[in-house]
Amino acid sequence: MQTPLSPLDFARRTRRLHGAREAVVDGSLRLTYEQFFDRCDRWSAALQGLGVRQGDRVATIAPNTHAQLESFYAVPQLGAVLVPVNYRLTPDDFAYIVNHSGSTVVCVHSDYLADVDAVRDQMPGVRHFVAFEGTRDGWLDYEAAIAAAEARFSRPEIGELDLLTINYTSGTTARPKGVMITHRNAAMNTIGTLLHLPIAVGERYLWTLPMFHANGWTYTWTVTAAAGTHVCLRRVDPATVFRLIRDEHVALMCAAPTVLISLANAPAETRGDVVPGVRVITAGAPPAAATIERLEGEFGWEVTHVYGLTETAPFITVCAPLPEHADLPPAERAVVKARQGVELLTSGELRVVDAEGNEVPADGQTLGEITVRGNVVMEGYYNDPEATKRAMGDGWFHSGDAAVVHPDGYAEIRDRIKDVIISGGENISSVEVEGTLLRHPAVAEVEIVGVPSERWGETPHAFVVLRPGESATEPELIAFVRDRLAHFKAPRAVTFVDELPKTATGKIQKYVLRGGANLSRQ
Structure with missing residues (x-):
């Protein structure tokens, strides 16, 4: 009587029970769940007609559109493997990932058709190139294929245990690695997410997070499992975010801390009337307590910090609120909420060793170092047994994350x-110093990197972005930290x-900053 764990089963349930409910908003396009899944089925049939079989890989290069979301259902229900590619990479990166994954079909948004055409001759294993939007010579028309x-x-x-997706890491210092996520990995993450971060039927989720990033932290399937509404956002722009929250009655969203900083620092004319009560899930880097305090205190939003990696499908901890946290002063409560927290009920075991x-x-x-084992840990790195063994x-x-346990x-x-x-x-935590400076x-924004020192071995160097219209001096900021830390x-x-400098998922590229810091010292 056992059935395989898969997020596709959650989709089956939602289609059966909530077919008439609104599923997707993408600009002027609005789809019910029945319409959405009908499109998914048609694309599955079209892919099968193109020769895609179980185990084949299909790559997508696209922002958060309805077509990109449809791929997270249409490809896996064929037993094929989805490869959602970071669209902010270079054309050479596109070619490497497509070739390394063995993708035979590549689906591309109109913004990136020219980039892919530039390296098309470097992808000999691709049998079909599909244009998600727009038309171009030598490309299949996605909408025409669905209609036919x-x-x-x-x-x-x-x-x-079949592969669901291969998600490539950012590859900032080496070639990207393909993280193999199974149907079970994604299903367990979805269940754990809904246990700790519930979504009510019909609640509306804003796609401020790229869908390609760890499968949108599995919200590509989690929102559907809850019969919520996916509100697509193709580019993160604070004015658009605040407008969509108002106009589409958004209840929750996910965002890296860098996105939260841009929202917290948006001028009043950009924000307009801020709607309170929005639930925000943040991850990708440790958020600053000052940012959490501002979003909760000034905006009336509720921020929850989770932690994970692409390799863990991705959530392994959540900073779950405790009754005693409610009695803390706002600044102290924000410090606690900035921690990574405790294991999800479904994620497995975490140890700091x-x-x-x-x-x-x-x-x-x-x-x-944080180490984990359990239901959400990847199958391994695709075609890279040595990296798998090391990890x-x-x-x-x-x-690879250094942590303490309270x-x-x-x-x-x-x-x-x-x-x-x-x-x-002495060990210096860049996160601690950054959190202190963000209270100025x-x-x-601020990032701390270590630079070589003949006397001390290393010393901290700060890179600071000031708020519009504000000023500060180097001695002033150094003194600000010295007054609050050792x-x-x-x-x-x-x-x-x-x-x-940031990656497409909002992480700061420290290696770029280190080079700049070292140059400034010469």
Whole structure:
């Protein structure tokens, strides 16, 4: 009587019970769940007609559109494997990922057709190129294919350990790695998400997070499982975000801390009348307590911090609120809410361990590496057994994140292990220093990196983006940190920049900043 765990089963239930309910909003296009799944079925039939079979890979390069969302159903229900590609990569990266994954069909949004055409001759294994929007010579028309197809296709038997997606890491310092996510991985993440972060039937979710990023943190399936409404957003622009929240009655959204900072710092004329009560899930980097405090105090939003990686499907912890948190002053409560938190009920086991593999004491001070095992951990890296063995060869997935465990059991990331600054034998958490500087009224964004020092080994260097119309000096910001933290933690230098270099998922590219910091010291 057992049936395989798969997010496709959640979609079956929603289609049966909520077919007439609004499923997708994409500009002027509005689809009910029955209309949405009819389109998915037609695209499945069209793909099957193009020769796509179980186990084949289909790549997509697109922002958050209805067509991109349809791919998360139409491809897997064929037993094929979806490869959602980061659309902000270079054409050479597109070619590498398509070739490495073995994709035979590539579906591309109109904004990236020219980029793919530029490297098309480098992808000999691709049999069909599909234009999601617009038309172009040598490309299949997605909408025409759906219109011409019947909503009938041959459904294969799908096992819960079959591959669902291959998600490529950002590849900022090396070639991207393909993370293999199974149907079971995604189903367990969806269940855990809805247990800890419930969505009511009909609630509306705004796509401020790229769908390609760890499958939109699995919200591509989670919103559907709850019979919510997907409100597509193709580009994150604060004015558009605030408008859609008002006009579409948005209840919740996911966003990296950098996106939250842009919303928190948006001028009043951009924000308009801010709708209170929006639930925000943030991850991707440790959020600053000051940002959480502002969104909750000024906007009346509710921010929940979760933690995970592409390799963990992605959620493994949630900063679950406790009754005693409610009694804390807002600033102290924001500090607690900025922690990574505790295991989800469905994610598996998390340990913070030292270099010998022993759990660190729950003292809020001793650094260790976050390691995990359980239902959401990837199958491995696609066609890369050596990287798989390095990451999880001892039966635990090693995250590379340096963290402490507080006496209440809540984990808190202090840095990436490779980014911990060791100055004069002391460990400095860049996250702690960044959180302190973000409390300065003139600071909009900040990143701390370690730079070489003949005397100390390394010292902290701050890169700061100021709020519009505000000013601050290097000595002022250094003194601000020294007044609040141990003096050795304060940056020795500050570089003011217009913006910080970021990946498509909102993570700061520290290696770029380190190069700039070292140049500024010469």
